[in-house]
Amino acid sequence: MEKRTVMAVFGTRPEAIKMAPLVLELRRRPQLRCLCCVTAQHREMLDNVLDLFGIEPDFDLNIMAPRQTLAHITSRCVEGMDSVLETTKPELVLVHGDTTTTLAGALSAFYHKIPVGHVEAGLRTGDRLSPFPEEMNRCLTGKLASMHFCPTRSNAENLRRERLEGEIFITGNTVIDALRTTVRPDYRFSGEALNELDFENRRVLLVTAHRRENYGEPMENIMRALVRIAETHPETELVYPVHLSPYVQETANRFLRGVPNIRLLAPLTPDEMHNLMARCFMVLTDSGGLQEEAPGLGKPVLVLRRETERPEAVEAGTVVLAGVEEENIFQTACRLLTDETAYRAMARAVNPYGDGHACERIADAILWHFGERTAPPDDFCPES
Ligand code: UD1
Ligand code: UDP
Numbered sequence: 001m002e003k004r005t006v007m008a009v010f011g012t013r014p015e016a017i018k019m020a021p022l023v024l025e026l027r028r029r030p031q032l033r034c035l036c037c038v039t040a041q042h043r044e045m046l047d048n049v050l051d052l053f054g055i056e057p058d059f060d061l062n063i064m065a066p067r068q069t070l071a072h073i074t075s076r077c078v079e080g081m082d083s084v085l086e087t088t089k090p091e092l093v094l095v096h097g098d099t100t101t102t103l104a105g106a107l108s109a110f111y112h113k114i115p116v117g118h119v120e121a122g123l124r125t126g127d128r129l130s131p132f133p134e135e136m137n138r139c140l141t142g143k144l145a146s147m148h149f150c151p152t153r154s155n156a157e158n159l160r161r162e163r164l165e166g167e168i169f170i171t172g173n174t175v176i177d178a179l180r181t182t183v184r185p186d187y188r189f190s191g192e193a194l195n196e197l198d199f200e201n202r203r204v205l206l207v208t209a210h211r212r213e214n215y216g217e218p219m220e221n222i223m224r225a226l227v228r229i230a231e232t233h234p235e236t237e238l239v240y241p242v243h244l245s246p247y248v249q250e251t252a253n254r255f256l257r258g259v260p261n262i263r264l265l266a267p268l269t270p271d272e273m274h275n276l277m278a279r280c281f282m283v284l285t286d287s288g289g290l291q292e293e294a295p296g297l298g299k300p301v302l303v304l305r306r307e308t309e310r311p312e313a314v315e316a317g318t319v320v321l322a323g324v325e326e327e328n329i330f331q332t333a334c335r336l337l338t339d340e341t342a343y344r345a346m347a348r349a350v351n352p353y354g355d356g357h358a359c360e361r362i363a364d365a366i367l368w369h370f371g372e373r374t375a376p377p378d379d380f381c382p383e384s
Pocket of ligand 2: 013017175208267270287289293
C-alpha cells in the first residue's frame with residue numbers, strides 16, 4: 001500500500017507541545033507517513049519538548065538568532081522550507097496555531113501548491129494588533145489553509161462567519177491530549193528547586209509572562225504587581241520559569257531578583273510545568289497554552305492581558321482577565337488569596353478545550369480527506 005505523506009511543521013515550544021501528540025498519533029496510522037520539519041524558531045525550549053515526546057525531526061532549519069526580528073524568522077523559514085518541500089513533496093502540510101513559523105510554513109506550502117491543514121484554527125480576538133503578531137498570523141494562516149481543525153465550536157463559528165474556504169472540524173485542543181500523558185500524582189520533579197516547594201503549607205502561585213505586545217510598560221506593571229503580591233502575602237511562593245527571550249530575562253531579573261518569596265527558574269520541561277500547575281494554588285500568566293491547561297486541572301487563572309482569544313474558560317468562570325495594570329492585577333490576586341468563596345468558585349475543573357481525543361479526531365479527518373475512511377470524525381462536545 002502506498003502511504004500518503006503528511007508533513008508537520010513547527011518551531012516554538014507551544015507548537016511543539018501541541019503537535020507532538022499529533023505526530024505520534026499520525027505515525028500510528030498505517031496509511032500515513034508523517035514527516036516532521038522543525039524551523040527551530042526556538043532552540044532550547046523546542047528541544048526540551050522534542051526530547052520529552054521522543055520525536056526526532058526529519059528536517060531541522062535551525063533558524064533561531066538572539067533578539068530575532070519577525071522578518072528574520074519569516075524569511076529564514078520560507079527560504080528553508082523551499083527545498084524541504086521540493087524534495088519531499090508531501091500531500092498535506094500541517095501547521096499549528098499563530099506563530100511566525102505557522103504563517104511561514106503555510107505560505108511555503110502554498111507556494112508549492114500543497115494543501116495546508118491548520119491545527120488550532122479559528123481563535124480570534126478581533127483586534128489585529130493584539131496579540132501581535134499572532135492574531136494576524138492566525139487569520140492569514142486560516143486563509144491559506146484548506147483543512148481547519150478548530151478546538152471549539154465557537155472557533156468554528158468564527159471561521160464560518162469569515163466564509164473561509166475548506167473543511168472545518170471541531171476536534172478539541174491537542175494540548176489536552178498532551179496533559180493526559182504528563183500529569184501524575186506520584187510525579188517527582190527533576191530539579192531540587194521544585195521538589196523543595198512546600199505545596200501543603202504555602203500557596204504556590206505559578207507565573208509566566210512573555211508576550212511581545214506586553215514588552216515595555218505592561219510587562220513592568222506586571223512585575224510591580226508581582227512584587228506587591230509577594231510582599232503583602234508572605235505566605236505565598238511565586239514560582240516563575242522565565243522565558244529565554246533576552247527582553248523577558250532582563251525585565252524579570254531587574255524587578256524580581258532578590259524578593260525572598262519569588263523564585264525565578266529556567267524554562268521547565270512540559271511534564272514539570274504540567275505537574276507544577278496541577279499542584280499550585282493559582283496561575284498568573286499571559287500565555288495562551290496555560291489558559292487552556294489550567295482549567296482542566298481546576299486551577300484559577302489570572303490572564304495578564306487586556307483580551308483573550310480563548311473566551312470559553314472565562315465564560316465558565318475559571319479564568320479572569322486581570323489586564324496589564326498593576327493595581328488591577330494586585331487586587332484580583334489578593335481577592336483570591338483572601339476570599340475563600342471567590343477562590344472556590346474559580347477552582348473548579350472544567351474542560352471546554354478538549355477531552356484528550358483531539359489527535360485521534362484530526363488523524364481521522366485527514367484519513368477521511370484522503371478517502372481512506374468513510375465518515376469524518378464526530379465533533380468534540382465539552383461536557384456541560
Ligand atoms: C514566540 C511566538 C509567540 C509564542 C511564543 C511562545 C512569534 C512571533 N511569537 O514568541 O506567539 O507565544 O513564541 O513561547 O512567533 N530564545 C532562546 N531560546 C529559546 C527560545 C527563545 O534563546 O529556546 C530567545 C531568542 O533570543 C529569541 C527570543 O527568545 O530571539 C524570542 O523568541 P521568538 O520566537 O522570536 O519570540 P517569542 O517571544 O518566544
Ligand atoms: N511551558 C513549559 N515550560 C515553561 C513554560 C511553559 O513547558 O517553562 C508550556 C506550557 O505548559 C504550555 C506551553 O508551554 O503548554 C505554552 O507556551 P508559551 O507560554 O511559551 O506560549 P503560548 O501558549 O503563549 O503561545
